Amino acid sequence: MRFRLVRYFTLASLGMFGLVALSLIYFEREQSQFYKQTNDEQLAFFGDVQQSFAKQQEDAARRDLLTIHEAGNVNLTRLFANALWERDFAPFVAQVQAIDVTGCQAIADVTDDKGKKAAPPEKKACFADIGKRIMALPGFKAIDAKVFDSMKKSTVFKIKVFDLRGITVYSSEHAQIGEDKSFNAGWRSAAFDGVPKSELTHRGKFSAFEGVVENRDLIGSYLPVLEPGSSRIVGVFEVYSDVTPFLKQIQQTSGQIRSTATDNQKKLGEAAAANQDAVDATSYRQLATIAGLLLLLFAALLVIVRRAEKIIQQQEADRAHAHQQLAQSEKMASLGQMVAGVAHQLNTPLAFSQNNILMVKDALQSMELPMKVAGRLSSILEDVDGDKVTIKVSQLKANLDKLQEGNVDVTMLQEMLKDVLGGIDQMSELVVNLRDFTRLDRAATTNADLNKALHTVAYIAQTVLPKNIELVEEYGQLPSVECNPSQLNQVFLNLINNAAQAIEGPGRIRIRSFAEGDQVHVEVQDNGRGIPDDVLPHIFDLYYTTKPAGEGTGLGLAIARNIVTEHGGDITVSTRIGVGTTFTVTLPVRQEAPLAQAA
Amino acid sequence: MTRLAGKVLCVDDEPGIVRSLQWLLQKQFEVFTATSGAEALELVKQHDFDVVISDQRMPVMTGVEVLREVRKLSPRTMRILLTGYSDMQAIVRSVNESEVFRFINKPWNISELPKVVAQAITIAKTQPVETPAAEIPEDAPIIANGERILVIDDDPEMGRAVADLVGASAKVSYTRNLADAVGILNNEDVSVIISETRVGTIDATRLVRLMKSKHPEIVTVMLTGESDADTITTLINQGQIYRFVPKPIRTGYLKLVLQSALRKHGALVSDPALTFRHAVETTSAGAMESLISDVERAAPQAETAAAAKGGGFMASLGAGFRRLFGAG
Incomplete structure (x- = not known):
């Protein structure tokens, strides 16, 4: 297949550029994705941090709220204790101590479905019963009224009082009186450790002093009651104060912080998106720039390659032209050699024919007088009747030498003319062979008798070869071969000439032909010097010659092989140094494709 | 009919040619024919031929080979080579080996043709034969007695090569232009001329041919780089040149040629009758005039000693030519 520079270059470079572009796009995408991922992660982290800040802030606020209210409740309890304990609650609690609760406390707790210990209903009922007995105690109503009175319009929603057994001695919510809180962590902390314990809770429904309230945030504190003037714990207060507005404020603040954080998050997200877009745009610009540069490079290279191809084509054309000219000059050289040989061959019969004819002409001229004399004598004899004639010979005697000169040997003249005819035969044989060799007046491709063609070539070659080279022709029976005889003549003449050049001094060239299947073989064998090993592989190479520069074109065998190959045949060589060389041309009897016309 | 008692042998592998030659020559001479070299040599051994005419292109033995053998077998026989087409190598060999x-x-x-044969027969019959020179080995020293050798060549290397070869035994004059050569030939007694066929742009063969026709005792050796068979044919027929030395020159061969040229000159001088054996064809008319005009045209460009002599040079050149070659 022909090498197509521009096409291959275009395909290869465009393919390569495509690959480069694809990999660039791939890496750009990877980079963009990585950037996006990092951005998202940063955003998420930032969001988390903000949320965590908001939560911490709220937690801190709640803790502060709790601490402040606990402190408030502690103070309140002190006040309350100072105001009510000594006079009202201490005797009341003492009364309650009389009620035995051990029976109720002895009732075992049950474990509910969730694994949590809870008081069974009979235990609750037992304590509720105790509660009723407490409320039935004298002084309850007065205490209750006093508590309600003092707590009205305050932030305290509920007050409970426990004795050191954990029994609810008093509750502003009466239903709770009698309940056992001895297991409550807050109560235990206050009763046993003297440490207040507070808790922030949200209650959907709550029975406050003012009645039932809904949706309230409350801080409940278990507070130890110390005997005035001592540090002895005598009971536990539980105070519920309403912090709903404070908590609302806290929640509002934290909501604000959250919304700011969300805003920030959003802004950050937008900035990230903008950055991403900018990065993407930059990378697209980058890609576009690289693609543009690559295209520019491709265009420049294409121009160079196209120019190069043009130059190469021009050179190829020049080479083909030079080759054609060389082939032509090779043909002319062998033609010239042939013409010289033919001229010499013609020269020999021409020389003796010319010589003989000139001599016969001279002889005929010298015979003119004797013929005249003979003519006169015959006309005289015609007129004479008798046997004797008298002729005056004085004039004849004067020309005696001329008469004698005319007494030529006619047989010799005939011999001379016979030689001339032989010479003419030689010349016409040469002309016929020349015509057969060139075949200018015949069809290019024909069914030819190769033996006849070989003989013609041998005849022509003989005219050029030194006479001490013997040409032996051994032709076998051949079918007629479809070929271009003019071209094959050129091949055979070339082989014979080569063979002759391989012979120094006397030698022999044997030309053989034989048929084998649907092929014919022609062998040209010489007993010359043979072809050296280093030369043998190159003998069919174009321009390869062992002759000095200017003497050989190196085209002879290359053209010969070309011609034979075009005939669908083959040309082979076998050689032995000092023994000789045999070239064998093998040709098919029939051609598969029509033969090219050019030589 | 007068029949010269001359014996001629015609050799050609083509019977038509020998028969034709026989018919042409048999009126005047006694003609023998042979159609191969072997047959011819057999006849030469049996008969004493005055002339052998041989075709060059023959199988087995070429004409040059036949004539070389004839020269060995019968030195007095004059040799004529018949050629159909020009083969430079054969011609050079015929000059050097067969002395045709x-x-x-x-x-x-x-x-x-009959006239040439008649002349050859006359020479063969009347002129003495030089004793054939013994084979000279290549390493033998050149024997000379102060003869003058004139070398005409564009390449000064040639003059040096010849001078080196002969040493002090002979005088060598070298020149690169023909005007100087004419001057030297006029003033000196030249024995051997060694000349290139072309000197500068001028065909030097005319000088050699003219010299030989007037001074047959001078032995001429031609150096030639080109292979123009016609030039050499003309040189042998009109110049009777003694040897051809194809360029590039091989020193050993040049020495052999010089050796035998000096010897030949010695023989020609000691027996002037020998020169008839080297009789030349008449040089074509006008050869001298054309040579003079060529040399005169080339002379102003040549840096020659003679040119330095000034105005009288042209006149003296023409006179020199006339003196050399006799009246024009």
């Missing part, structure tokens, strides 16, 4: 008397081209002129 004439080249005859086919087809021949039927009035000229």
Whole structure:
């Protein structure tokens, strides 16, 4: 297949550029994705941090709220204790101590479905019963009224009082009186450790002093009651104060912080998106720039390659032209050699024919007088009747030498003319062979008798070869071969000439032909010097010659092989140094494709 | 009919040619024919031929080979080579190996050929034969007695090579232009001329041919780089040159040639009759005039000693030519 520079270059470079572009796009995408991922992660982290800040802030606020209210409740309890304990609650609690609760406390707790210990209903009922007995105690109503009175319009929603057994001695919510809180962590902390314990809770429904309230945030504190003037714990207060507005404020603040954080998050997200877009745009610009540069490079290279191809084509054309000219000059050289040989061959019969004819002409001229004399004598004899004639010979005697000169040997003249005819035969044989060799007046491709063609070539070659080279022709029976005889003549003449050049001094060239299947073989064998090993592989190479520069074109065998190959045949060589060389041309009897016309 | 008692042998592998030659020559001479070299040599051994005419292109033995053998077998026999087409190598060999008397081209002129043969027979019959020179080994020293050798060549290397070869035994004059050569030939007694066929742009063969026709005792050796067979044919027929030395020159061969040229000159001088064996064809008319005009045209450009002599040079050149070659 022909090498197509521009096409291959275009395909290869465009393919390569495509690959480069694809990999660039791939890496750009990877980079963009990585950037996006990092951005998202940063955003998420930032969001988390903000949320965590908001939560911490709220937690801190709640803790502060709790601490402040606990402190408030502690103070309140002190006040309350100072105001009510000594006079009202201490005797009341003492009364309650009389009620035995051990029976109720002895009732075992049950474990509910969730694994949590809870008081069974009979235990609750037992304590509720105790509660009723407490409320039935004298002084309850007065205490209750006093508590309600003092707590009205305050932030305290509920007050409970426990004795050191954990029994609810008093509750502003009466239903709770009698309940056992001895297991409550807050109560235990206050009763046993003297440490207040507070808790922030949200209650959907709550029975406050003012009645039932809904949706309230409350801080409940278990507070130890110390005997005035001592540090002895005598009971536990539980105070519920309403912090709903404070908590609302806290929640509002934290909501604000959250919304700011969300805003920030959003802004950050937008900035990230903008950055991403900018990065993407930059990378697209980058890609576009690289693609543009690559295209520019491709265009420049294409121009160079196209120019190069043009130059190469021009050179190829020049080479083909030079080759054609060389082939032509090779043909002319062998033609010239042939013409010289033919001229010499013609020269020999021409020389003796010319010589003989000139001599016969001279002889005929010298015979003119004797013929005249003979003519006169015959006309005289015609007129004479008798046997004797008298002729005056004085004039004849004067020309005696001329008469004698005319007494030529006619047989010799005939011999001379016979030689001339032989010479003419030689010349016409040469002309016929020349015509057969060139075949200018015949069809290019024909069914030819190769033996006849070989003989013609041998005849022509003989005219050029030194006479001490013997040409032996051994032709076998051949079918007629479809070929271009003019071209094959050129091949055979070339082989014979080569063979002759391989012979120094006397030698022999044997030309053989034989048929084998649907092929014919022609062998040209010489007993010359043979072809050296280093030369043998190159003998069919174009321009390869062992002759000095200017003497050989190196085209002879290359053209010969070309011609034979075009005939669908083959040309082979076998050689032995000092023994000789045999070239064998093998040709098919029939051609598969029509033969090219050019030589 | 007068029949010269001359014996001629015609050799050609083509019977038509020998028969034709026989018919042409048999009126005047006793003609023998042979159609191969072997047959011819057999006849030469049996008969004493005055002239052998041989075709060059023959199988087995070429004409040059036949004539070389004839020269060995019968030195007094004059040798004529018949050539159909020009083969430079054969011609050079015929000059150097066979010392042929004439080249005859086919087809021949039927009035000229008998005359050439007659001249050859006369020479063969009347002129003494030089004793054939013994084979000279290549390493033998050159024997000379102060002869003058004139070398005419564009390449000064040639003059040096010849001078180196002969050493002090002979005088060597070298020149690169023909005007100087004419001057030297006028003033000196030249024995051997060694000349290139072309000197500068001028065909030097005319000088050699003219010299030989007037001074047959001078032995001429031609150096040639080109292979123009016609030039050499003309040189042998009109110049009777003694040897051809193809360029590039091989020193050993040049020495051999010089050796035998000096010897030949010695023989020619000691027996002037020998020079008839080297009789030349008449040089074509006008050759001298054309040579003089060529040399005069080339002379102003040549840096020659003679040119330095000034105004009288042209006149003296023409006079020199005339003195050398006799009246024009």
